Amino acid sequence: MSKALFLYSSREGQTKKIFQYIDKHLADFECDVIDLHTVGDVDFSTYDKILVGASIRYGHLNKKLYQFIENNLKQLESTKVAFFCVNLTARKEDQGKDTPEGSAYIKTFLKKSPWKPELIGVFAGALYYPRYNWFDKMMIKFIMSMTGGETDTTKEVEYTNWEKVALFADKFKEL
Structure with missing residues (x-):
């Protein structure tokens, strides 16, 4: 069985709820779901894939996300890792705000972060x-x-x- 690590940064719990949904969807994976704000050192080599998800509050991702990226950049770049962002602007699907190309938050993230995930998702929150x-x-x-x-x-x-x-x-x- 494949193993995945889910790291979340959530304010009210919608990001964690999305992870729980993905966990059920990936029935052939054993998934560890960990709060990014409390995670210590992580040995990425024990996982086949890593998924990082974070929510926006008042236009910004949590600083702990950027700290985690900075502390784990080498591992993030050498592993199969994806990222998703949860925000209320993404509710405007008809305007493309729910895509990496149409999300101002993803554009800002990619400018600020040295990590460039190969797969990026954008989901509306709650x-x-x-x-x-x-x-x-x-x-x-x-x-x-x-x-x-x-x-x-x-x-x-x-x-x-x-x-x-x-x-x-x-x-x-x-x-």
């Missing part, structure tokens, strides 16, 4: 208004009002396109 603190709730509501999104702070809305996640999982399997 709005969990009731779970946010007051400040985050108001800021996200403001951003969503500017971008034509949901502004009812009593709602939780999942924008993730699970079919697209399944297609990405298939591509990851073929790496």
